[in-house]
Amino acid sequence: MSNDSLSMSPLQSAIVGAQMLFVAFGALVLVPILTGLDPNVALFTAGIGTLIFQLITKRKVPIFLASSFAFIAPIIYGVQTWGIPATLSGLFAAGLLYAVLSALIYWRGIGIVDRFLPAVVVGPVIIVIGLSLAPVGINLALGKTGDGAAVLVEHDVALTVSMITLAATIFTALLGKGLFKLIPILVGITVGYVVSLFYGLIHFDAVSSAAWFAVPNFTAPEFNLDAILYIVPIAIAPAIEHIGDIAAIRSITGKDYFKDPGLHRTLLGDGLATSAAAAFGGPPNTTYSEVTGAVAITRAFNPVIMTWAAGFAILLSFSGKTGALLGTIPTPVMGGIITLMFGAIAAIGMNTLVRSGEDLSETRNMIIISLVLVFGLGGMTLGIGEFSLKGIGLSAVVAILLNLVLPRRHDKSGLHTE
Numbered sequence: 001m002s003n004d005s006l007s008m009s010p011l012q013s014a015i016v017g018a019q020m021l022f023v024a025f026g027a028l029v030l031v032p033i034l035t036g037l038d039p040n041v042a043l044f045t046a047g048i049g050t051l052i053f054q055l056i057t058k059r060k061v062p063i064f065l066a067s068s069f070a071f072i073a074p075i076i077y078g079v080q081t082w083g084i085p086a087t088l089s090g091l092f093a094a095g096l097l098y099a100v101l102s103a104l105i106y107w108r109g110i111g112i113v114d115r116f117l118p119a120v121v122v123g124p125v126i127i128v129i130g131l132s133l134a135p136v137g138i139n140l141a142l143g144k145t146g147d148g149a150a151v152l153v154e155h156d157v158a159l160t161v162s163m164i165t166l167a168a169t170i171f172t173a174l175l176g177k178g179l180f181k182l183i184p185i186l187v188g189i190t191v192g193y194v195v196s197l198f199y200g201l202i203h204f205d206a207v208s209s210a211a212w213f214a215v216p217n218f219t220a221p222e223f224n225l226d227a228i229l230y231i232v233p234i235a236i237a238p239a240i241e242h243i244g245d246i247a248a249i250r251s252i253t254g255k256d257y258f259k260d261p262g263l264h265r266t267l268l269g270d271g272l273a274t275s276a277a278a279a280f281g282g283p284p285n286t287t288y289s290e291v292t293g294a295v296a297i298t299r300a301f302n303p304v305i306m307t308w309a310a311g312f313a314i315l316l317s318f319s320g321k322t323g324a325l326l327g328t329i330p331t332p333v334m335g336g337i338i339t340l341m342f343g344a345i346a347a348i349g350m351n352t353l354v355r356s357g358e359d360l361s362e363t364r365n366m367i368i369i370s371l372v373l374v375f376g377l378g379g380m381t382l383g384i385g386e387f388s389l390k391g392i393g394l395s396a397v398v399a400i401l402l403n404l405v406l407p408r409r410h411d412k413s414g415l416h417t418e
Contacts, residue, residue, distance in 0.1 A: 008302065016300050017308025019186040021316075023294045023341065024066050024309075025326055031067035031283045035075040036084065038281065040216035040317045042067050045282030047313035049273030050306055053285075056269035057261040062295050062303045063249055064310070065273050068286035070238040070393065074231050075283065084281070086224035090231030091278035097235045098242075098271020106264040119356030121399040122247040124369045126349030128376030128395040129244055129289050133342045140335030141166075157199050158332040165192030165336030173297050185294055185337055192333035201332075207324045214320035219281030235274075236389075238286050240396035242270050245287040248348050251355075252296045293341035296348060364406050372399045 008016065028046055029039040046066035053065050071091065078087030105112060139148040143158025153161075169188030172180055180187060196202050246266050250257050257266060273285040291309075295301065316322050358365055374380070376395025383389060389397055 008300075013302065013305050014308045015186070016183055016298065017305045018312055019183050019298075020064055020291050020294055020305060020309040021312045022189055022326075023185055023290050023337065024064055024288050025329075027069070027288070027290060028066040028313075029327070031069060031072060031075075035072060035283065036079050037075070037283055038217040038219075040214070040320070041218060041280060041282045042277075043313045044216050044317035045273075045277035045280050046285065047310040047317065048280070049277050049285035050310035050313070052273045052276055053266075053269035054303060054307060054310075056272060057257075057265045059303045059307070060255075060261045061246070061249060061257050061266060062253065062301050062306055063245070063266075063287045064291040064306050065270065065285040066288050066313075067283040068238055068274075070241065070286065071231070071234065071284045074234050078227050078231060082224050082227045083222075084219055085222035086227045087231070088219065088221035088278045088281060089223050090227035090229075091284050092221050092275045093228045093232050094235035094284060095271040095273070095275030095278065097232055098239055098267050098274065101239055102264040102268035102271065105267065106262075110258055110263065116400050116403070117243060117247070118358075118403065119352055120358055120365050120368050121372075121396075121403050122244060123349050123353035123356065124372040125240075125244045125376070125392070125396045125399055126248050126251075126352060127346045128349075128373065129241065129248070129392055130293075130342045130345030130347075130349060131377055132391050133289065133345075134339070137335055137338035137342050140331045141339055142335070143332050145331070152331050153201060157201070158330075158335075161192055161195050161199065161201070161330065162332040162336035162339075164195050165189065165333050166340060168192070169337060169340060184297060188337055189329065189333055192336055193329060196330045196333060201330045202328050204325075204328065206327065207321055210320035210324040212321050213318060216317050217281070221278055221281075235284075236393070236397075238284070238393065239267065239270075240400070241392050242267060242287055244392075244396060245289060245292060247352065248289070248345060249287075249292050249295065251348050251352050252292065253301045289345050290338065290341045292348075293344035296344045297340070364408065367406060368399060368402045371402060 024046070028042055032039045032042040049065040053063065075087055078090060135148070136146045139146055141158065141162035143153030143155060144151050165188045168191035169184045172184035172187040176184055193202070243263065246257050246263060257263070270285065270287060277283060277285050316326070353360060360366065360369065372395045375398050376391060379390070380394060381390040382394060
């Protein structure tokens with residue numbers, strides 16, 4: 001664990017924790033905005049979910065949990081078909097599926113993970129986790145919405161702001177000393193914000209009209225079997241993604257979280273965080289790749305930092321004015337930061353493959369890596385009826401299945417099986 005992060009004062013930990021929330025903020029509130037849920041509730045449930053995760057995992061893993069992108073499409077469909085309360089019951093049940101998977105891992109032991117998830121499976125999936133999100137970062141950096149459907153800031157201005165933000169972040173990460181070494185992302189956001197003020201991209205109308213104190217619009221789930229049966233199978237994909245995220249943070253810190261506190265605990269913590277979020281009316285939680293990338297860059301490995309981030313999220317959820325202020329951060333600023341974050345995740349995946357010592361040119365390994373990358377990044381979709389897999393979830397399933405069914409090489413002469 002990083003000596004710098006362990007020796008930080010409470011004030012320094014709080015500042016770095018605030019930085020982690022800044023990194024997650026854009027994606028955190030985007031999910032509820034797209035799905036019709038309340039962004040302040042999402043902030044609250046991200047904080048509560050992270051604290052639940054820390055309780056279950058004995059506060060050993062430096063991870064922040066917040067709104068899951070994997071559930072955007074099913075939430076939109078569910079809200080349109082059954083309404084928000086019924087859809088929340090499906091999301092609540094999805095979290096319980098994680099608990100079932102956790103029990104399976106606890107029952108069969110960590111060996112089942114080593115069998116199903118060697119480096120040749122985990123490495124390319126982590127790469128897909130990073131690179132599949134790359135278009136979102138680029139669109140934001142160019143002044144567009146995350147999906148590229150609309151232009152929010154003129155191209156040249158957006159590119160200037162995002163690249164200055166990115167440059168400030170990189171130079172601070174490389175050359176910063178002391179506290180600045182730990183907060184390059186916060187420095188980058190600050191610099192980008194100032195530049196945005198110069199270009200007139202920031203407007204404070206929403207801030208002035210927002211209330212200082214506002215209780216989030218909590219909504220309770222209402223049992224609906226149709227919604228549950230529709231949403232629960234979709235949870236398989238983010239559950240597999242969770243394992244890739246834990247592998248990523250394990251690669252960063254050098255600590256084997258699969259064994260301590262145990263993958264069954266991290267998966268259970270993620271599932272209970274998701275169910276708790278649904279109980280309050282928030283989107284499902286997931287371990288955030290953006291924050292994992294921030295941990296990789298800052299080397300701030302102390303889980304206490306995520307406790308601070310969770311506390312700030314809960315605090316901000318009750319402040320309409322503070323939330324409105326955070327909402328004034330222009331998309332090019334976040335785009336400049338996110339491009340680096342997602343790239344860092346992909347680099348972690350490559351490092352996982354390299355450090356494993358596997359022969360990547362060996363036929364079996366090359367087939368697995370090739371198909372995982374192409375399926376995960378190329379837009380392949382496989383499914384039956386209402387259930388479908390694509391992107392990260394599909395790449396993870398393909399990696400696991402190929403690893404199980406492709407014959408292994410038993411000698412040095414080639415690919416052979418008994």
